[in-house]
Amino acid sequence: MIQHLRPAFVMTALFTLLLGLAYPLGITSLAQAVMPNAAQGSLIRRDGAVVGSQLIGQATTSPRYFWPRPSATAPDPYNASASSGANLGPTSAKLAERVKSDIERLHTAGIAGPLPADAATASGSGLDPHISPAFARAQIARVARERGMTEAQLSDLVGRVEEGRLLGFIGEPRVNVLRLNLALDAMKS
Incomplete structure (x- = not known):
């Protein structure tokens, strides 16, 4: 045997x-x-300290900063250990209520006009660190008002940190919110 x-x-x-x-x-x-860099988590450092990863979004609610898209990892936004989609379909009343609530919050904060889809919808993982350039531009007036800066300064900043398509044709242009906010902090306001 x-x-x-x-x-x-x-x-x-x-x-x-x-x-x-x-x-x-x-x-x-x-x-x-x-x-x-990628093997170590694509960490972003400021003054030698790790402030985040360029691969995982961070919850930001201060009106002085650009806001990320909603996270599907409730109740803790951008919790990497809870990464998953919400599994709420287009006929879900719960999803419709959350999207309506997010849109109202953005309009109350002074973000006017039609909003890009990523302003009120979470990504598939719930951790996406990027927003569309359109959503970043929609927030410029609010951030400029809160920081006492001109909209032209912030528009230029968004343009500088905007990332293009991978290899010129894969994906969509995007803006990493953490990098944008760190660049915003580096500006004199």
């Missing part, structure tokens, strides 16, 4: 070492060598 069990134990130990240790260590080492 041992002669039949021995190959199973040997193969289990071999594949555990190979796939559980050697492969992850090899891929991690390769990632650290080829793209160290």
